[in-house]
Amino acid sequence: MRLLASTNLGRQRRRRSGFSLVEIVLALGLFSIAILAIIGLMGSAMQQTRDSEEKIQAANLSSVLLTIFKQNLQTQFKTGTAPAWPDLFPLPTSVSATSAGSFSDPPVAIDSQGRTCDNPDAVYALSYVLWEEPQVGTPTAPTRVVHCSLQLEWPGPAAVAGHGVQNSYVTTTSFLLTK
Numbered sequence: 001m002r003l004l005a006s007t008n009l010g011r012q013r014r015r016r017s018g019f020s021l022v023e024i025v026l027a028l029g030l031f032s033i034a035i036l037a038i039i040g041l042m043g044s045a046m047q048q049t050r051d052s053e054e055k056i057q058a059a060n061l062s063s064v065l066l067t068i069f070k071q072n073l074q075t076q077f078k079t080g081t082a083p084a085w086p087d088l089f090p091l092p093t094s095v096s097a098t099s100a101g102s103f104s105d106p107p108v109a110i111d112s113q114g115r116t117c118d119n120p121d122a123v124y125a126l127s128y129v130l131w132e133e134p135q136v137g138t139p140t141a142p143t144r145v146v147h148c149s150l151q152l153e154w155p156g157p158a159a160v161a162g163h164g165v166q167n168s169y170v171t172t173t174s175f176l177l178t179k
Helices: 002-016 021-079 156-161
Strands: 108-110 124-132 142-154 167-178
Touching (some): 021 142, 021 167, 108 156
Antiparallel strands (some): 108 124, 142 167
């Protein structure tokens, strides 16, 4: 009798000690859904990373263009002679407008180094607005205030053609030129 009772007890323990097939299938289903959600988020995270990298590159390029533009205008204002502008520089070598207008049209096709190029090679389409304040300062210490807005759009060929613009970066700055 004792032997029979201990055998039944052993069977009951074995039944309670493992997971049922239904429990395993449910756990695998929930795990699969969680993994698929994580994989789906990775794609959008990678796209956001690419977009951020493109905007950073556009910001860096516009910063370089504005720095060269300011340095050359400052040299021209101090010395009265035109400096040597970089080859294929996309911005004009002087500022003539006295009030803000609209962005230049058509945009200028530029490469990743900020040089003008043919449309198929363009990375960006550059539009700009340049204007300066009327003469400020004193006769002994003349100064000029120049304002510049740049708009970079990409991908380049589509942006230059006027359609298919997916991204853009706009920056506006002012600089004080002194003698």
